[in-house]
Amino acid sequence: MWRDKRIKNILIMKCIKLYFGILLSIFTLTATAQTRNRDYEDYIDKYKDLAIDQMKRYHIPASITLSQALLESNAGKSMLTLRSNNHFGIKCGSEWNGPYVLADDERPNEHFRAYKSAKDSYIDHAMFLTTHQRYASLFNYGETDYRSWARGLQQKGYATCPSYSTRLISVIENYDLYRYDSEKHHHKEKFNRALLRPHQVYIANDLLYIIARSGDDMDIIAAEFDMSQRALTKYNGLEKGYTLQSGDVVYLHKKNKVSTHYNYHVVRNGESLYTISQMYGMQLKYLYKLNNLPSDYMPVVGDTLKLK
Numbered sequence: 001m002w003r004d005k006r007i008k009n010i011l012i013m014k015c016i017k018l019y020f021g022i023l024l025s026i027f028t029l030t031a032t033a034q035t036r037n038r039d040y041e042d043y044i045d046k047y048k049d050l051a052i053d054q055m056k057r058y059h060i061p062a063s064i065t066l067s068q069a070l071l072e073s074n075a076g077k078s079m080l081t082l083r084s085n086n087h088f089g090i091k092c093g094s095e096w097n098g099p100y101v102l103a104d105d106e107r108p109n110e111h112f113r114a115y116k117s118a119k120d121s122y123i124d125h126a127m128f129l130t131t132h133q134r135y136a137s138l139f140n141y142g143e144t145d146y147r148s149w150a151r152g153l154q155q156k157g158y159a160t161c162p163s164y165s166t167r168l169i170s171v172i173e174n175y176d177l178y179r180y181d182s183e184k185h186h187h188k189e190k191f192n193r194a195l196l197r198p199h200q201v202y203i204a205n206d207l208l209y210i211i212a213r214s215g216d217d218m219d220i221i222a223a224e225f226d227m228s229q230r231a232l233t234k235y236n237g238l239e240k241g242y243t244l245q246s247g248d249v250v251y252l253h254k255k256n257k258v259s260t261h262y263n264y265h266v267v268r269n270g271e272s273l274y275t276i277s278q279m280y281g282m283q284l285k286y287l288y289k290l291n292n293l294p295s296d297y298m299p300v301v302g303d304t305l306k307l308k
Contacts, residue, residue, distance in 0.1 A: 035174065041290055043075040044175060049086075050122040052180055055143060058126040063146045063177035064153070065125065067168045070175075079103070084114035086100075088125040089159075106160065144181045146172050197225065201252075203262050212248040225252055237274070237284050249278040257286040259307035267303040282303030 044066060049063040051069070052246070061073040072089035073081040080086050084101045092100050092111040099114040116120045129135045134156045141148040161167070172178055197211040199221070210221065218238075222229040233240060234250050244250070259280045267276070276299070277284040287298070290306045299305075 006260050033116065037075065038078060039075040040070055040171075040175060043070060043073075044177070045077075047118065047122070048180055050119060054126040055181070058130050059139060059150055060126055060129055061143050061146050061178075062180035063172045064124065064149045064168065065269065066180065067146075067150075067171040068125070068153075069122075070108055070160075070171055071167060072197050080112055084112060085118055086115060087118055088110050088128075090121075090124065090128055091221055107270050137150070143172045144178065146181065153271055204249075204279070205256050207255065207281045208252045209281070210211040210250050212244045212246060212250055216244045216246075218242070218244065221250055227252070234280070249275075251278070251281060255283045257283055262307045265305045265307055267299045267301055267305065269301050271299055273297070275297060282307065 015225070047069065048062065048066060051065040054060060054065055055062040068074075069087045072251075073087040076082075080089065080101070081102075084099075086101075089105075090113050091105075092113055097267075100111045100213075102109045102113050104110070105110050105112075113124065115124065120186065127166045129138070129279075135152075135158075138149055138152040138156070141152070147169055150165040150172070150292075152164040152230055153168070154161075158164070197213075199213070201208050201210055202208070212221070218229045218232050221227075222232045232250065232252070235254050236249075237255075254279070259282055262280060265276055265280070272289055274284055277287050287293075287305065288295070290308070
């Protein structure tokens with residue numbers, strides 16, 4: 001009897017703890033939602049890929065790029081940004097020879113850089129940090145060490161605001177921007193995108209292939225078919241870093257030396273030896289070898305090429 005009562009009390013206490021735990025979670029989520037700015041969230045969703053791309057190219061944390069852009073452009077809604085696509089508040093300086101706009105900052109009518117697009121502004125921001133010696137030491141920090149980057153930007157004088165680093169860190173942590181600094185997150189995001197829009201699989205020369213769509217890259221296709229990007233690039237005879245174009249044929253296996261179903265191909269307008277090799281699932285070097293072609297051969301409309 002005593003033991004049953006004790007167990008009952010333990011269960012009641014667990015239920016009370018669980019109840020208050022749920023309430024605390026709901027309160028925390030509600031409070032977070034209330035402190036988040038919808039304009040900021042929309043901006044992050046729109047430009048996060050640009051920030052990630054610049055991180056891959058120049059090793060600047062995506063979280064830093066996004067937080068700076070959010071603060072400097074007021075989530076893309078500042079007058080300077082609307083007039084000039086300047087998302088980072090970068091002034092002209094002596095090295096700038098491009099277009100500019102005038103805007104009040106520390107002094108009236110200061111010269112700020114103007115860009116054709118937001119992408120150009122993101123690229124110039126990366127170049128601004130990588131080419132100015134005063135920011136060189138920041139690149140000693142890892143891509144996930146956003147706190148050191150934030151403090152370093154303030155120390156090196158990127159902005160005159162005395163709480164600049166604190167504001168950057170606050171934005172990063174309030175909007176979980178640090179997740180974009182993780183390669184694991186990038187792979188997961190690409191995998192989720194691949195699952196949402198699976199590719200149709202076709203067969204040529206007894207090999208499976210897909211047709212690339214707008215916005216595809218080798219990472220997305222590799223994630224969808226559980227392959228390495230390196231293998232996919234090698235199978236298709238592509239250089240590392242090749243940018244896929246809509247309509248590109250991408251094989252999921254190593255291509256064959258010869259065609260298994262066709263003997264000849266007559267060159268048509270706009271074709272190259274590479275596109276012909278992709279059409280028949282053949283390795284490009286064997287197409288050259290079969291036809292005794294020199295390395296500088298350029299296909300001419302009407303030429304007949306052996307395929308086996």
